[in-house]
Amino acid sequence: MHDILSLDSYPLDRPGSAEWQALVAQAQADLAATGMFNLEGFFRPAAVAALATSLAPKFAQEAYTHARRHNIYFRKSIDALPADHPALVEVETRNQTLCADQLDGPLSRLYHWPAFATFLAATMGKEALHPMADPLAAVNAMAYRAGEGLNWHFDRSEFTTTLLLQAPKAGGLFEYRTDLRSETDPNYEGVARLLRGQDPQMQTMQVTPGTLNVFRGKHTAHRVTPVEGDRPRMIAVFSYFDRPGVRFTAEEQRGFYGRAA
């Protein structure tokens, strides 16, 4: 893994060592304070540049154009809400996705490296995390070209792990509103206010390519604003779960990837 990861700075290959424990403790402190942590330069700059270059033609030729209108919940309806409630207002998303079965190479290697899941589990205070058994969802790469983004949503999984591969010239900002809802309070009025663009607690995160970001997105609403300019924003998304064998349903696969596998 030394060829692609900065293991001198981020000793994921030495689980249990003092320096590994210090890194885990720092990540946990960041998560508690801000709902996320970033490891800047986690992926080596040369490796991340090479990966972006190698993925560009794949995006052009093979990617699924994910284009749809959806609400912040990615659900057709919410039992407690009338269909015209402002929390259900629809937004538009459009981006390019490469699925796990289209990604061999460094992203797949990292996803299946047991020490990566071990580290992520430790930061989350979990005994273990497991790769998905889903041939499409496990690890994805997404590209956002000019005018494309990912609109407001809550994640289905408790947290999301991403690696920025390429930054756009402008736009493509990651905007988020921490703890907009909770397990006990859906805060529909707060959701409506955010969607109206009137939430003063909305924040923006900017990271450099090669940064590993772990983000608690289940209750923190977030979006990627439309990219501007001719350099796409490219990002990898890694999905792990508490239990082994997790798969999307065929319907979920078709919704996200336009095909089932």
Ligand SMILES: O=C(O)CCC(=O)C(=O)O
């Ligand atoms: O592209 C990003 O930075 C966000 C990705 C994201 O929110 C997701 O995959 O759920």
Ligand SMILES: [Fe+2]
């Ligand atoms: Fe998300």
